[in-house]
Amino acid sequence: MIQSEMVVHRDGDLLAAAAAARLVTALVDAQAARGSASLVLTGGRTGTAVLAHLRDSPARDAVDWSRVDLYWGDERFLPSGHPDRNETQARAAFLDHVPVSPERVHVVEPSDGRFGDDPDAAADAYADVLAAAAAQAEGDGSVPAFDVCLLGVGEEGHTASIFPDSPAVHETERTVVAVRDCPKPPPTRVSLTLPAIRRSVQVWLMTTGESKADAVASVFGGAGEVALPAAGARGQRRTLWLLDAGAAAKVSEERTSRQA
Numbered sequence: 011m012i013q014s015e016m017v018v019h020r021d022g023d024l025l026a027a028a029a030a031a032r033l034v035t036a037l038v039d040a041q042a043a044r045g046s047a048s049l050v051l052t053g054g055r056t057g058t059a060v061l062a063h064l065r066d067s068p069a070r071d072a073v074d075w076s077r078v079d080l081y082w083g084d085e086r087f088l089p090s091g092h093p094d095r096n097e098t099q100a101r102a103a104f105l106d107h108v109p110v111s112p113e114r115v116h117v118v119e120p121s122d123g124r125f126g127d128d129p130d131a132a133a134d135a136y137a138d139v140l141a142a143a144a145a146q147a148e149g150d151g152s153v154p155a156f157d158v159c160l161l162g163v164g165e166e167g168h169t170a171s172i173f174p175d176s177p178a179v180h181e182t183e184r185t186v187v188a189v190r191d192c193p194k195p196p197p198t199r200v201s202l203t204l205p206a207i208r209r210s211v212q213v214w215l216m217t218t219g220e221s222k223a224d225a226v227a228s229v230f231g232g233a234g235e236v237a238l239p240a241a242g243a244r245g246q247r248r249t250l251w252l253l254d255a256g257a258a259a260k261v262s263e264e265r266t267s268r269q270a
């Protein structure tokens with residue numbers, strides 16, 4: 011298995027700026043190689059801060075946003091336009107400010123959408139979206155090989171909406187699942203599963219603050235994915251943890267690569 015890499019930035023703002031710069035490079039490289047790129051977005055404070063930095067960076071125009079397929083690693087199952095939907099936050103922070111192709115913005119159906127208040131149907135529909143994209147891009151498979159999958163990490167080690175010891179973390183077949191009774195509000199969500207996330211070429215886990223330090227240290231201490239789902243999020247070629255000093259505070263010094 012490829013070892014996870016870790017980069018530690020001084021604070022969350024610098025992390026977000028550096029991650030935005032990395033993202034430009036990764037997407038430009040993917041487009042140079044294949045003509046298009048695919049990116050999985052995350053919700054949460056750090057993920058949204060990265061998008062805000064990307065919006066404000068002149069380098070963002072190096073990416074042809076009309077040829078980027080955008081997906082979400084998880085979505086809070088709420089009505090369309092609800093301020094807590096990850097989609098709403100990503101649109102406000104970034105998507106409303108760049109010339110993306112609407113047909114390439116692959117959202118999870120909201121709770122007032124085509125399937126009404128049925129998160130299982132919304133999850134199945136999103137799995138179909140992924141399978142269709144995989145068939146188009148790679149000829150087969152149930153999930154595209156996303157160029158970059160951005161993920162956040164919760165205090166208790168959740169990533170996407172895969173919570174510790176929940177049905178979602180035990181899922182081995184399905185690529186997208188409905189998640190109920192989440193310990194963090196809102197209680198109902200739709201999430202990619204770990205097998206789907208692991209189809210990504212690169213997975214970047216981004217988190218900040220001392221409240222995340224125990225979870226991060228446990229992952230680097232060898233905790234398993236059932237107890238700490240973030241430990242099971244890995245890319246085919248690269249698994250990169252982008253942390254600020256607070257989140258990295260309890261990881262042993264020799265494991266971190268300190269950066270300004």
Ligand SMILES: O=C1O[C@H](COP(=O)(O)O)[C@@H](O)[C@H](O)[C@H]1O
Nearest residue numbers: 052053054055056162163164170
């Ligand atoms: O609820 C969620 O939280 C996590 C982490 O969020 P943060 O605010 O602690 O950075 C995020 O990864 C996930 O996408 C989101 O739905």
